[in-house]
Amino acid sequence: xxxxxxxxxxxxxxxxxxxxxxxxxxxxxxxxxxxxxxxxxxxxxxxxxxxxxxxxxxxxxxxxxxxxxxxxxxxxxxxxxxxxxxxxxxxxxxxxxxxxxxxxxxxxxxxxxxxxxxxxxxxxxxxxxxxxxxxxxxxxxxxxxxxxxxxxxxxxxxxxxxxxxxxxxxxxxxxxxxxxxxxxxxxxxxxxxxxxxxxxxxxxxxxxxxxxxxxxxxxxxxxxxxxxxxxxxxxxxxxxxxxxxxxxxxxxxxx
Amino acid sequence: xxxxxxxxxxxxxxxxxxxxxxxxxxxxxxxxxxxxxxxxxxxxxxxxxxxxxxxxxxxxxxxxxxxxxxxxxxxxxxxxxxxxxxxxxxxxxxxxxxxxxxxxxxxxxxxxxxxxxxxxxxxxxxxxxxxxxxxxxxxxxxxxxxxxxxxxxxxxxxxxxxxxxxxxxxxxxxxxxxxxxxxxxxxxxxxxxxxxxxxxxxxxxxxxxxxxxxxxxxxxxxxxxxxxxxxxxxxxxxxxxxxxxxxxxxxxxxxxxxxxxxxxxxxxxxxxxxxxxxxxxxxxxxxxxxxxxxxxxxxxx
Amino acid sequence: xxxxxxxxxxxxxxxxxxxxxxxxxxxxxxxxxxxxxxxxxxxxxxxxxxxxxxxxxxxxxxxxxxxxxxxxxxxxxxxxxxxxxxxxxxxxxxxxxxxxxxxxxxxxxxxxxxxxxxxxxxxxxxxxxxxxxxxxxxxxxxxxxxxxxxxxxxxxxxxxxxxxxxxxxxxxxxxxxxxxxxxxxxxxxxxxxxxxxxxxxxxxxxxxxxxxxxxxxxxxxxxxxxxxxxxxxxxxxxxxxxxxxxxxxxxxxxxxxxxxxxxxxxxxxxxxxxxxxxxxxxxxxxxxxxxxxxxxxxxxxxxxxxxxxxxxxxxxxxxxxxxxxxxxxxx
Numbered sequence: 077x078x079x080x081x082x083x084x085x086x087x088x089x090x091x092x093x094x095x096x097x098x099x100x101x102x103x104x105x106x107x108x109x110x111x112x113x114x115x116x117x118x119x120x121x122x123x124x125x126x127x128x129x130x131x132x133x134x135x136x137x138x139x140x141x142x143x144x145x146x147x148x149x150x151x152x153x154x155x156x157x158x159x160x161x162x163x164x165x166x167x168x169x170x171x172x173x174x175x176x177x178x179x180x181x182x183x184x185x186x187x188x189x190x191x192x193x194x195x196x197x198x199x200x201x202x203x204x205x206x207x208x209x210x211x212x213x214x215x216x217x218x219x220x221x222x223x224x225x226x227x228x229x230x231x232x233x234x235x236x237x238x239x240x241x242x243x244x245x246x247x248x249x250x251x252x253x254x255x256x257x258x259x260x261x262x263x264x265x266x267x268x269x270x271x272x273x274x275x276x277x278x279x280x281x282x283x284x285x286x287x288x289x290x291x292x293x294x295x296x297x298x299x300x301x302x303x304x305x306x307x308x309x310x311x312x313x314x315x316x317x318x319x320x321x322x323x324x325x326x327x328x329x330x331x
Numbered sequence: 332x333x334x335x336x337x338x339x340x341x342x343x344x345x346x347x348x349x350x351x352x353x354x355x356x357x358x359x360x361x362x363x364x365x366x367x368x369x370x371x372x373x374x375x376x377x378x379x380x381x382x383x384x385x386x387x388x389x390x391x392x393x394x395x396x397x398x399x400x401x402x403x404x405x406x407x408x409x410x411x412x413x414x415x416x417x418x419x420x421x422x423x424x425x426x427x428x429x430x431x432x433x434x435x436x437x438x439x440x441x442x443x444x445x446x447x448x449x450x451x452x453x454x455x456x457x458x459x460x461x462x463x464x465x466x467x468x469x470x471x472x473x474x475x476x477x478x479x480x481x482x483x484x485x486x487x488x489x490x491x492x493x494x495x496x497x498x499x500x501x502x503x504x505x506x507x508x509x510x511x512x513x514x515x516x517x518x519x520x521x522x523x524x525x526x527x528x529x530x531x532x533x534x535x536x537x538x539x540x541x542x543x544x545x546x547x548x549x550x551x552x553x554x555x556x557x558x559x560x561x562x563x564x565x566x567x568x569x570x571x572x573x574x575x576x577x578x579x580x581x582x583x584x585x586x587x588x589x590x591x592x593x594x595x596x597x598x599x600x601x602x603x604x605x606x607x608x609x610x611x612x613x614x615x616x617x618x619x620x621x622x623x624x625x626x627x628x629x630x631x632x
Numbered sequence: 633x634x635x636x637x638x639x640x641x642x643x644x645x646x647x648x649x650x651x652x653x654x655x656x657x658x659x660x661x662x663x664x665x666x667x668x669x670x671x672x673x674x675x676x677x678x679x680x681x682x683x684x685x686x687x688x689x690x691x692x693x694x695x696x697x698x699x700x701x702x703x704x705x706x707x708x709x710x711x712x713x714x715x716x717x718x719x720x721x722x723x724x725x726x727x728x729x730x731x732x733x734x735x736x737x738x739x740x741x742x743x744x745x746x747x748x749x750x751x752x753x754x755x756x757x758x759x760x761x762x763x764x765x766x767x768x769x770x771x772x773x774x775x776x777x778x779x780x781x782x783x784x785x786x787x788x789x790x791x792x793x794x795x796x797x798x799x800x801x802x803x804x805x806x807x808x809x810x811x812x813x814x815x816x817x818x819x820x821x822x823x824x825x826x827x828x829x830x831x832x833x834x835x836x837x838x839x840x841x842x843x844x845x846x847x848x849x850x851x852x853x854x855x856x857x858x859x860x861x862x863x864x865x866x867x868x869x870x871x872x873x874x875x876x877x878x879x880x881x882x883x884x885x886x887x888x889x890x891x892x893x894x895x896x897x898x899x900x901x902x903x904x905x906x907x908x909x910x911x912x913x914x915x916x917x918x919x920x921x922x923x924x925x926x927x928x929x930x931x932x933x934x935x936x937x938x939x940x941x942x943x944x945x946x947x948x949x950x951x952x953x954x955x956x957x958x959x960x961x962x963x
Binding site (some may be wrong): 439448620 | 734737739741744745749751755756874881909910912916917918923924
């Protein structure tokens with residue numbers, strides 16, 4: 077069954093049609109790659125799903141319910157988490173506090189509980205800290221927990237974004253160029269991490285320019301060009317699709 | 332009808348002053364994305380320098396021909412431009428790469444500094460401009476009496492605005508200013524000396540503000556050290572109203588705000604005169620934050 | 633780190649407690665002012681320091697609280713301290729109304745709008761809005777507060793009242809900062825979009841920051857009204873907001889920094905009274921110099937320390953997959 081379904085999604089900026097009537101499905105428990113040349117509208121599709129942009133027309137269904145027009149934080153609450161292409165961590169806060177940001181939407185305590193330090197509030201803080209520590213461990217950044225986010229290496233900042241997204245307890249995670257700025261070793265580890273995320277039962281949708289990563293990890297690819305859907309299917313089929321080769325892979329296919 | 336016409340011309344005269352000050356805000360915002368809080372105080376300094384020069388030269392009565400007024404204005408322009416230049420060098424340039432908050436706080440500090448410097452030099456009391464400099468003729472237009480000074484103010488501010496518009500649209504330096512406003516990095520790559528452009532903007536804006544200060548002194552006959560704050564906020568409102576960063580927008584916004592305020596205080600309530608501008612400011616920021624002539628730009632995520 | 637912070641607070645508490653024994657009424661009064669500004673700046677710090685919202689209209693909320701107290705006391709005979717929660721609620725309600733439509737505005741725009749609001753409030757007070765505020769002369773004859781039958785009238789009485797209030801505020805705000813609520817404000821300050829993308833309802837938290845800050849400022853208005861017994865619109869001018877803004881910015885956004893800022897900006901000028909007229913000049917210069925050489929302020933907040941649960945540190949696996957499976961199982 078499809079966890080996420082886009083139906084004729086369209087978004088324009090001024091006169092530019094950034095996303096033109098795009099429809100595709102993401103099956104629950106799968107890893108799907110969204111690829112296409114620069115400027116094809118991939119990140120715009122992500123921003124539409126997460127509610128950062130409002131679509132002009134079309135609809136987005138998550139688990140059978142429309143999420144069109146909902147504010148971003150509600151979409152996160154429903155179980156869609158994301159990372160950003162341009163890393164957006166809370167740079168001057170500690171690594172663990174960055175992960176705690178993800179726990180926020182699964183917590184209840186408000187202003188009054190915090191001022192009064194109620195037992196429930198204290199227990200919840202402890203629980204959140206445990207959860208955050210686990211996610212940090214999951215991406216292998218436990219030793220960095222007390223560092224400030226801005227002091228992490230580029231690759232580790234990407235991992236921290238993933239940990240923060242996972243801390244929201246998502247059913248669906250959107251990764252925007254997770255391997256951007258990573259070296260080969262880090263990328264290889266990232267592939268394991270992405271698979272491990274899926275093994276936790278979390279569906280993955282990712283944008284990535286590293287074709288070897290995409291071919292290795294994705295079960296399905298969706299190709300965008302000029303904001304419109306060009307092709308979709310299994311990686312092997314996409315790789316041999318002449319339209320895709322012409323538009324995107326060109327002659328320099330990675331393998 | 333008579334009342335309406337009087338208020339309209341009065342509004343245009345005051346609006347012209349708002350527009351001249353607003354140009355300084357909008358140009359600085361254009362190139363630095365900074366609200367120059369001290370700009371209103373440069374306007375005050377202009378007014379006080381005008382006062383000093385007029386009294387120092389003993390310009391009064393018939394001695395003060397139009398030539399003398401122009402001379403004083405030119406001197407004020409030069410002095411205020413110099414202060415504007417120094418302000419940018421001292422208080423803003425070291426903060427070019429800092430957070431926006433730091434620059435805003437520095438601007439605010441500079442504003443407090445200038446305002447109190449004026450107070451310490453001239454005293455907390457208002458100062459009276461020599462009142463026989465301005466022409467006291469009253470023109471009769473279609474049976475309605477309009478003071479000549481009002482017409483001259485409107486004409487002078489319109490002339491300055493047109494000159495600035497021509498300068499930014501038709502000269503090489505003007506093109507450099509516009510290019511810097513659109514994309515500082517790209518302008519640098521195209522060989523534009525961005526630092527010089529910014530310095531220039533910090534001279535042109537305050538110069539116009541200084542002229543506006545002298546005009547207020549001549550129009551109302553008195554100046555006080557806190558006036559820059561109220562005029563500054565209103566001029567900023569005008570800049571927002573027209574679309575900040577947009578030079579024709581500041582002109583339109585200034586004139587429009589002057590008229591709205593004049594008509595509002597005449598037909599609604601004089602006691603709420605100062606609140607009208609702030610209400611306009613809040614409404615425009617809520618309803619159309621890009622202003623009347625501004626363009627909407629999508630935030631990049 | 634935590635210990636040193638606790639010790640420093642204990643030290644301050646002792647000094648504050650014995651100080652009036654050494655001071656004459658004039659200086660006691662100065663310290664009452666420092667205390668009042670401290671609480672106001674602490675409440676502004678939630679909005680400006682913690683959430684990073686450029687708010688320069690705090691005097692408006694303070695004014696609402698003071699006027700509600702004055703009106704309730706002089707017209708309806710409500711005892712001053714009883715009016716305190718209502719003053720807070722009125723200011724909070726006012727904040728909710730005015731902040732909701734402007735909360736999404738970007739930094740410097742928000743700053744300008746809040747300046748506009750504080751000016752509109754002042755003009756409204758001068759114009760004797762609803763016929764309740766007494767116009768430009770304000771309201772006089774506010775009675776002295778009584779606490780458990782004890783009449784608070786002398787400076788030294790106010791001293792202890794105000795500083796007890798400061799202590800409570802510091803305690804509660806410190807707890808708040810080290811909580812989900814406090815972190816949410818910090819996330820918003822750091823990166824609004826990332827905070828929303830992490831599931832924080834940014835619009836709501838910004839609003840609550842305003843509401844809480846206003847509530848506290850409103851309650852402080854009560855104490856101000858009680859101390860002065862006369863209030864007028866000029867007490868709540870834009871400059872009051874600027875002073876509060878500067879205390880928070882120069883202080884650096886931590887509670888200790890705010891207290892230090894209040895002392896330096898309100899107390900220090902009293903030592904140099906012969907230069908009183910140059911006070912604001914020095915003040916403006918200090919803001920420029922501070923931003924150039926130490927933009928984070930005198931005492932910026934220290935990073936929060938979290939002790940990770942031991943159990944997790946033990947399972948830190950070399951094998952990412954195994955650790956992942958474990959998390960997945962428990963999540």
